[in-house]
Amino acid sequence: MNNEQLTELAQQLRVDSVRAAAAAGSGHPTSSMSAADLMAVLLAHHLRYDFARPQDPANDRFVLSKGHASPLLYAAYKAAGVVDDEELLTFRSQGSRLEGHPTPRQLPWVETATGSLGQGLPVGVGIALAGKRLDHADYRVWVLCGDSELAEGSVWEAAEHAAYENLDNLTAVVDVNRLGQRGATRHGHDLDAYARRFKAFGWHTVEVEGHDVEAVDRAFGEARSTTGQPTVILARTLKGKGVKATEDREGLHGKPVKDADEAIEELGGVRDLRMTVQSPPEARALHSVPTGTLELPRYEKGDEVATRNAFGEALAALGHARGDVVVVDGEVGDSTRAEFFAKEHPERYIECYIAEQQMIAAAVGVATRGWVPYASTFAAFLSRAHDFVRMAAVSGAGICVNGSHAGVSIGQDGPSQMGLEDLAMFRSVYGSTVLYPCDANQTAKLTAAMAGLDGIRYLRTSRGEAPVLYGPEEEFPVGGSKVLRSSEEDRLTLVAAGVTVHEALAAADSLAESGIRVRVVDLYSVKPVDRRTLREAAEQTGCLITVEDHHEEGGLGDAVLDAFGDGRPVPRLVRLAVRNMPGSASPEEQLHAAGIDAESIAAAARLLVEQAVVR
Structure with missing residues (x-):
C-alpha cells in the first residue's frame, strides 16, 4: 500500500472502532482512534501472519497490551477479512466472540487475554x-502498549528481562496519546522521558509522529533491522484522532463517541477496504517434542526427604521424558530445587531473577507456543503475581506453578517468607487444580501428573524433611485422597494435607493409646476435592477436624466444607489453622504456637469426643 492507501486504511479502522462502540453503547473508541495509523502500517507492511493458519510456527505474534482498545483490533480483523461487518457490530454483546477486552478463548488470532494493564509486554x-x-524460529513479536500502563512495575520487569536476553525479535509500540482514564498521564507527550527509561534498560528506541504513516513505516523497518537488543517505538498520537469533538480531549475515556454518525462523516464515511497481510516465510514444523520413558525418583518408606527435593528430582526426570517441559525460575531455584532441572536441561530453563510477575508472564508466553512451563518460587511471593495468574486463567493458559517454603513449618525465617495465603489464592482461580503432597513419592507422582492437566495447576511443597509414607508404586489421582488410618470404631476424622498429615498421624497414635480411634485422611488434592471420601468419613464418624499449615480462610477447611455444599447435613467440624502472626522459631515451635501440631490436634480431638458424648 502507498501512503495514501495506508491513511485510508487507518481512517477505516477509526470509523469501525466508532461504529463498534456505538453499536455496543460502550467501549473505548478514542483509545482505538489514536493507534489506528500504527495498526494500519503494521498490518499492511510489517506483520507476517497467515490468518487461516494462526498456529503456523512462522507467524509473527501480536499482543494488544492496551486491551481496552479492542475495537481497533476487531476493526483490523475486519480489514484482514476474518471478521465481517455484521459480526463487528456484535461487539460486547452476549455470545459474541468480540468481547470488551480480547481473549483467545474464541478468537484464535489473540495470543493472550489483556485488559489488566501492564501484562501484554511481559507476556x-x-x-x-x-x-x-x-x-529457534524467526518470528517477531509485536506488542502495542498504551502510555498509561508504563506506570506499572511489571512493564519494567519485562523491559529489563528483554534487554538482558537480547530479544531483538521483540518490538514494543507505545501509543503515547497523553491521556489516561482520569486525565493526563505522568509524562504526557514527553517522548524523551520514556526513551530515557527504555534506553537505561538497554533498548533501542525510536521516537516518531504516530499519525505520519510514512514515518511510522520507517520506524517499523528500523525495528525489524535492529539486532542484539529489543526495540521500542514511541509514537506521539492524539486520543480520539480525526474527530474534532474527541481529539486530545479529557473526560472521554471509555465512552462511545457522542454523535457517532457525525464523527463517521467527519472521518470520511464507512469504508470496506480489504487487505492481504504478508504471509510468513516457510518454516519447519513447531518444535519437536522428544518423548521417553518417565523414570521418576523412588524413595523408600521411612526415608526423610523434603517434598521440595522430590519436586526438583521429579522435574528433572520429567524433563528427560518430555521435551516440551520448560522451567521458569524466580532466582530461588537452589531453594525450590528447580535447579535440579537446570543442571540437566539448561536449554529449557529460563531465569527471571526476582521478578515474580515476569516469571508468571514468561510462563504464559511460553505456553502460547505449545510448551509446558513450570514456574517455581516461594509460595509467599506468588501473591505478587496473583493478577498474572488470574489473567492466565482468563486466557485459558496451561501453566504449572510450584510454591515452596509454604506455611509456618519453614521455621526461623519468620512470617515474610511463609506462604499462608497461597491455597486460598489458587483455589479461587477459575479452573485451577491445587495439590499439596505430604511425602516424596506423592510429590514426584503429582509433579509429573501436572504436565498432563489443563489450566492453572498449583503444587505446594515444604522446606523441611518428612518421613516417606507411601511406596514408589502408589498412585495419586488428581481429585483423590488417601485414608491412612481407619477402623469401624473411629470416633472422628482428621483431615490434613502436607506437613500436617504427619502431625495428624502422630496425634492418631497418641489418641489410640487413650482408647480413642480416629480416621486420618490425607487430602493431597485440595482442588478438586475428594467429596466421596469426605462424605463417607462424615457419615461413619460424625465429626471432622481439618488441620492446615495455612490461614483459616480459603484453605483446606473451606475445601472440605465444599464437599457438603449440596444441601446434605454438614458434620460437626473443627478447623485448626494458623490464626496467630508467627515470629521466628523452630518448625516444631511454630506448629505448636499455631495449634496445628500433634499435641494440639489430639487435644482438639479429645475435646470434640467429650462434647459428642455429653450431647
Whole structure:
C-alpha cells in the first residue's frame, strides 16, 4: 500500500472502532482512534501472519497490551477479512466472540487475554523468549502498549528481562496519546522521558509522529533491522484522532463517541477496504517434542526427604521424558530445587531473577507456543503475581506453578517468607487444580501428573524433611485422597494435607493409646476435592477436624466444607489453622504456637469426643 492507501486504511479502522462502540453503547473508541495509523502500517507492511493458519510456527505474534482498545483490533480483523461487518457490530454483546477486552478463548488470532494493564509486554517477552531459545524460529513479536500502563512495575520487569536476553525479535509500540482514564498521564507527550527509561534498560528506541504513516513505516523497518537488543517505538498520537469533538480531549475515556454518525462523516464515511497481510516465510514444523520413558525418583518408606527435593528430582526426570517441559525460575531455584532441572536441561530453563510477575508472564508466553512451563518460587511471593495468574486463567493458559517454603513449618525465617495465603489464592482461580503432597513419592507422582492437566495447576511443597509414607508404586489421582488410618470404631476424622498429615498421624497414635480411634485422611488434592471420601468419613464418624499449615480462610477447611455444599447435613467440624502472626522459631515451635501440631490436634480431638458424648 502507498501512503495514501495506508491513511485510508487507518481512517477505516477509526470509523469501525466508532461504529463498534456505538453499536455496543460502550467501549473505548478514542483509545482505538489514536493507534489506528500504527495498526494500519503494521498490518499492511510489517506483520507476517497467515490468518487461516494462526498456529503456523512462522507467524509473527501480536499482543494488544492496551486491551481496552479492542475495537481497533476487531476493526483490523475486519480489514484482514476474518471478521465481517455484521459480526463487528456484535461487539460486547452476549455470545459474541468480540468481547470488551480480547481473549483467545474464541478468537484464535489473540495470543493472550489483556485488559489488566501492564501484562501484554511481559507476556510478549515470554513469547519472544520461546522464539529465541526454544522454537529457534524467526518470528517477531509485536506488542502495542498504551502510555498509561508504563506506570506499572511489571512493564519494567519485562523491559529489563528483554534487554538482558537480547530479544531483538521483540518490538514494543507505545501509543503515547497523553491521556489516561482520569486525565493526563505522568509524562504526557514527553517522548524523551520514556526513551530515557527504555534506553537505561538497554533498548533501542525510536521516537516518531504516530499519525505520519510514512514515518511510522520507517520506524517499523528500523525495528525489524535492529539486532542484539529489543526495540521500542514511541509514537506521539492524539486520543480520539480525526474527530474534532474527541481529539486530545479529557473526560472521554471509555465512552462511545457522542454523535457517532457525525464523527463517521467527519472521518470520511464507512469504508470496506480489504487487505492481504504478508504471509510468513516457510518454516519447519513447531518444535519437536522428544518423548521417553518417565523414570521418576523412588524413595523408600521411612526415608526423610523434603517434598521440595522430590519436586526438583521429579522435574528433572520429567524433563528427560518430555521435551516440551520448560522451567521458569524466580532466582530461588537452589531453594525450590528447580535447579535440579537446570543442571540437566539448561536449554529449557529460563531465569527471571526476582521478578515474580515476569516469571508468571514468561510462563504464559511460553505456553502460547505449545510448551509446558513450570514456574517455581516461594509460595509467599506468588501473591505478587496473583493478577498474572488470574489473567492466565482468563486466557485459558496451561501453566504449572510450584510454591515452596509454604506455611509456618519453614521455621526461623519468620512470617515474610511463609506462604499462608497461597491455597486460598489458587483455589479461587477459575479452573485451577491445587495439590499439596505430604511425602516424596506423592510429590514426584503429582509433579509429573501436572504436565498432563489443563489450566492453572498449583503444587505446594515444604522446606523441611518428612518421613516417606507411601511406596514408589502408589498412585495419586488428581481429585483423590488417601485414608491412612481407619477402623469401624473411629470416633472422628482428621483431615490434613502436607506437613500436617504427619502431625495428624502422630496425634492418631497418641489418641489410640487413650482408647480413642480416629480416621486420618490425607487430602493431597485440595482442588478438586475428594467429596466421596469426605462424605463417607462424615457419615461413619460424625465429626471432622481439618488441620492446615495455612490461614483459616480459603484453605483446606473451606475445601472440605465444599464437599457438603449440596444441601446434605454438614458434620460437626473443627478447623485448626494458623490464626496467630508467627515470629521466628523452630518448625516444631511454630506448629505448636499455631495449634496445628500433634499435641494440639489430639487435644482438639479429645475435646470434640467429650462434647459428642455429653450431647
